[in-house]
Amino acid sequence: MENELxxxxxxxxxxxxxxxxxxxxxTAINWMRKNSLWPMPMGLACCAIELMAAxxxxxxxxxxxxxxxxxxxxxxxxxxxxxxxxxxxxxxVKRIWDQMAEPKWCIAMGACASSxxxxxxxxxxxxxxxxxxxxxxxxxxxxxxxxxxxxxxxxQKKIEDEPSFVDQKKALLEELNA
Amino acid sequence: MTASxxxxxxxxxxxxxxxETVEFRGEHTVVVDPEVGKKVLKYCHxxxxxxxxxxxxxxDHFGEDPRFEMVYELYSYSTKSHFRVxxxxxxxxxxxxxxxxxxxxxDWHEREVYDMMGLLFDGHxxxxxxxMWDGYPFYPLRKDFPLAGRESDLPxxxxxxxxxxxxxxxxxxxxxASTVKREPRSRExx
Numbered sequence: 001m002e003n004e005l006x007x008x009x010x011x012x013x014x015x016x017x018x019x020x021x022x023x024x025x026x027t028a029i030n031w032m033r034k035n036s037l038w039p040m041p042m043g044l045a046c047c048a049i050e051l052m053a054a055x056x057x058x059x060x061x062x063x064x065x066x067x068x069x070x071x072x073x074x075x076x077x078x079x080x081x082x083x084x085x086x087x088x089x090x091x092x093v094k095r096i097w098d099q100m101a102e103p104k105w106c107i108a109m110g111a112c113a114s115s116x117x118x119x120x121x122x123x124x125x126x127x128x129x130x131x132x133x134x135x136x137x138x139x140x141x142x143x144x145x146x147x148x149x150x151x152x153x154x155x156q157k158k159i160e161d162e163p164s165f166v167d168q169k170k171a172l173l174e175e176l177n178a
Numbered sequence: 179m180t181a182s183x184x185x186x187x188x189x190x191x192x193x194x195x196x197x198e199t200v201e202f203r204g205e206h207t208v209v210v211d212p213e214v215g216k217k218v219l220k221y222c223h224x225x226x227x228x229x230x231x232x233x234x235x236x237x238d239h240f241g242e243d244p245r246f247e248m249v250y251e252l253y254s255y256s257t258k259s260h261f262r263v264x265x266x267x268x269x270x271x272x273x274x275x276x277x278x279x280x281x282x283x284x285d286w287h288e289r290e291v292y293d294m295m296g297l298l299f300d301g302h303x304x305x306x307x308x309x310m311w312d313g314y315p316f317y318p319l320r321k322d323f324p325l326a327g328r329e330s331d332l333p334x335x336x337x338x339x340x341x342x343x344x345x346x347x348x349x350x351x352x353x354x355a356s357t358v359k360r361e362p363r364s365r366e367x368x
Contacts, residue, residue, distance in 0.1 A: 120341040122327025
């Protein structure tokens with residue numbers, strides 16, 4: 001019976017038809033992006049230990065699609081600045097950030113990366129946001145892995161609403177009209 | 179050879195050049211003239227078997243003359259005794275003879291003193307900054323350098339700014355007051 005239907009010119013492929021979802025391109029792209037955020041682990045101090053804990057079995061960052069820690073900036077989507085950024089390190093962090101391909105995001109993990117933390121000192125950059133744009137700040141010294149995961153989920157929420165394709169389309173239309 | 183015998187040996191060898199000897203809880207220190215500083219250290223190494231330089235550091239007595247002071251912490255593996263040698267360094271001179279030819283470990287220690295305090299070491303094989311970068315214009319451990327830092331910029335290498343201290347630095351003062359009173363909090367610095 002089923003075979004008869006599928007072979008008839010009037011029939012439709014139930015398997016394929018049932019699996020087609022109608023959506024906007026932006027939503028589809030954002031859905032893919034937010035569920036495969038590969039981190040660039042910028043581990044500079046003790047926060048990096050919590051970052052490692054977040055990656056290990058108990059907290060398992062893989063549940064959010066971020067298990068592929070890339071030590072190459074060219075393959076990563078989100079830079080997790082975890083630790084104290086000294087002035088000596090600052091421009092190296094910036095350089096690695098510049099090497100990351102768009103679209104890219106940044107999480108400032110912990111007090112030091114967000115604001116210099118307890119290091120009110122001549123040697124420490126008072127917040128990585130002085131050099132690179134930060135999407136999510138996570139408080140704590142160091143933050144627990146749950147806090148990092150919460151930060152990651154906030155970032156996913158943020159990515160969900162990004163109208164990148166709509167923007168591109170608008171820009172293209174303006175270009176054509178001009 | 180016990181530590182007090184070491185002090186006597188140095189005294190008899192260098193005579194009037196030994197300005198002061200200090201003993202505090204079994205720690206022996208000699209303060210000597212800056213001119214004989216290296217000779218004393220060499221003598222300690224060659225004749226008194228102080229084969230290990232534990233540490234080397236500098237002090238800034240800001241407002242006094244001479245302003246700086248070098249401190250050498252020696253240890254002997256054969257006699258198992260500690261010994262400390264100090265000598266003043268004037269700000270005008272700002273120069274000390276290197277001891278990296280006596281103890282190789284002094285190389286990096288002297289680089290740190292140069293980096294943080296700005297003292298130069300005559301005859302040092304590789305006198306570069308060790309913590310800050312080449313071109314950083316200040317010496318951060320000097321007393322007249324603010325904890326918050328000063329602005330500097332070396333394009334494409336590094337830059338620094340001033341940290342907001344927000345009333346700080348937050349420091350404890352030694353006292354027998356309660357823990358609440360001793361809590362680090364904002365204090366005016368004279």
